Amino acid sequence: MISSPGSGKTTILVRTITELQGRIKIGVIEGDVQTDIDAERIRATEAPVVQINTEGACHLSAVQIKKALKKLPVDDLDLILIENVGNLVCPSAFELGEAGKVVVLSVAEGDDKPAKYPAIFAKSKALLINKTDLLGHVDFDIERAKTDARRLNKTIEIFPVSAKTGQGMADWYDWLTKTLKRTNSQQ
Amino acid sequence: MLMHEMIVAQYLLAQITDEAVKQNARPVAAKISCGKLNAVNDEVLCFAFEAIAKDTLCRDVKLEIEHKPLQAKCKDCNQIFNVEFSKPQCKKCESRDFELLPDAPLILEEIEFQTEKNHEKNKN
Numbered sequence: 001m002i003s004s005p006g007s008g009k010t011t012i013l014v015r016t017i018t019e020l021q022g023r024i025k026i027g028v029i030e031g032d033v034q035t036d037i038d039a040e041r042i043r044a045t046e047a048p049v050v051q052i053n054t055e056g057a058c059h060l061s062a063v064q065i066k067k068a069l070k071k072l073p074v075d076d077l078d079l080i081l082i083e084n085v086g087n088l089v090c091p092s093a094f095e096l097g098e099a100g101k102v103v104v105l106s107v108a109e110g111d112d113k114p115a116k117y118p119a120i121f122a123k124s125k126a127l128l129i130n131k132t133d134l135l136g137h138v139d140f141d142i143e144r145a146k147t148d149a150r151r152l153n154k155t156i157e158i159f160p161v162s163a164k165t166g167q168g169m170a171d172w173y174d175w176l177t178k179t180l181k182r183t184n185s186q187q
Numbered sequence: 188m189l190m191h192e193m194i195v196a197q198y199l200l201a202q203i204t205d206e207a208v209k210q211n212a213r214p215v216a217a218k219i220s221c222g223k224l225n226a227v228n229d230e231v232l233c234f235a236f237e238a239i240a241k242d243t244l245c246r247d248v249k250l251e252i253e254h255k256p257l258q259a260k261c262k263d264c265n266q267i268f269n270v271e272f273s274k275p276q277c278k279k280c281e282s283r284d285f286e287l288l289p290d291a292p293l294i295l296e297e298i299e300f301q302t303e304k305n306h307e308k309n310k311n
Contacts, residue, residue, distance in 0.1 A: 057194050090191040093226040095292060118272055119224040122257075122287055151275050154262075154284055 002120055003104035004113075005086030008130040010038045011163040012104065013081060017045045019166075020173060024180065027077040029068045031060040031085045038083065048072050059090040062097055079180055088113065092120035099183045100125040107131050107140040114148035122152040125179070126159065128172060133162040191226060195293065196235040202295055203245050212300035216249045222290035223257035223270075255291035262286060 001009050010030075017026050028049040030038040039051035050068040052060060065082065072080065082098060084091040092101070103124040105113055108131060114121045121127065127149050129142060146158050157175055161168035199217065207214045221227050229252045240246050256269040261277035262285055268278040276283045 058191050059194075061194070061198075089226055093191075093224060093293070119226065123224060123290070151283070152270070152272070153287065155286070 001081060001102045001104060002084045002088070002091045002124070003086060003106075004088050004109055007086070007104045007106040007109065008163050009083050009086070009104050010041050012128060012130065012161070013083060014041055014045055015163050015166065015169060016081075016173065016176070017042070017047045019169065020177075021045075024177065025076060025078045027072045027074070027080045029060075029065060029072070029080065029082045031064075031083060033057070033085060048077070054085055058085060058087050059094050060084050060096060061094055065096045079176075088117045088120055092117075092123055100179065102126045102128065104128045104130050105145065107134050107142075108138050111139075111141045111145040112148075114145055115151075118152055121149045121156065124153070124156060126157040126172075126175060129158065129160045130163055132160045132167060133165050190231070190235065192228060192232040193235045193239070195227060195232060196239055199236060199250075199295060200240055200243065200245055203248060203298055204243065206298055207244055207300070210300055212302050214245055214248050214298050215301045216251065216299035217295060218251045218253065218297040218299075219294065220253040220255055220291060220296050221293040222255050224290040225293050227252070227293065253296075257290055258288045259285040260288060 001013070003009050013028060020026065026047050028042045028047055030042065030049060030051045031054060032038055032051070033054055033056060035053070036051040039049045042049040050071045052064050052068055054060065060082065074080070082096060101120070101124040103120050105127065107129065129145060142160060149156055149158065159168055159172045159175070161172055163169065199219070203214050203217055232252065233250050236250055240248060258267055259270045260267050261280060261282050263282040264277060264280040266277055266279040267288070270287065277285055
């Protein structure tokens with residue numbers, strides 16, 4: 001999961017874990033420059049979590065993920081979600097061994113971001129447009145963001161959501177569940 | 188904040204150093220290839236590498252960086268073409284319905300060593 005800082009990645013994760021409890025066993029790897037604030041929020045859901053502090057580096061690398069995986073009960077989990085360092089540029093360039101990338105864009109950031117940062121939108125399987133509860137307060141043209149995201153990536157799945165109110169999250173859970181099933185049957 | 192290319196440079200330096208120790212030879216050049224979506228700027232990467240390699244056995248290494256194009260396959264005419272961000276469409280039929288092919292990863296392709304007797308190339 002990749003986005004700018006403050007787009008709501010952790011809030012999305014917390015809500016997703018909580019609402020899928022009993023259906024999908026989720027583990028989380030948290031990447032941040034400093035602190036375990038995010039890991040604490042995940043821990044409150046009782047999901048297993050490992051915090052990586054990059055100490056200044058702008059993205060996670062596969063080597064760090066390999067080490068973090070050893071600290072997770074991987075055999076008991078259905079899905080591992082990695083929250084990368086908040087940054088729309090660098091994390092998109094490094095493969096972590098993931099089955100897929102999900103990009104989060106919050107409406108307060110502006111609808112021009114897919115055009116300005118094409119790499120991550122081109123590489124992602126899904127785009128969550130978060131904080132839709134703020135749509136009445138900010139100038140964000142959701143159609144423009146969708147069109148620009150699809151210019152390089154026709155098949156990207158787009159979910160307008162509010163992780164705060166829960167609006168739109170059900171479609172994201174459906175997609176996540178289906179994608180997980182499909183990925184597992186391919187392996 | 189450690190800059191992006193500095194981290195790439197650190198990984199490169201570690202890999203080239205490992206190989207140099209194994210080969211017991213002095214590295215003089217390294218070739219890297221990367222895709223269009225790798226967010227690597229040549230000038231910044233070379234500057235970062237020079238700065239951290241300065242007092243190491245990799246001090247003479249000149250980096251050569253090859254950028255591989257981002258390719259896509261047209262869903263209408265099956266043409267494979269290089270994608271231009273400014274005008275993303277099929278080069279042949281101008282369709283905008285295409286699938287991106289995987290972007291080339293960042294790879295250390297080749298290290299060139301100099302031994303006392305001769306020049307040696309080590310490909311991996």
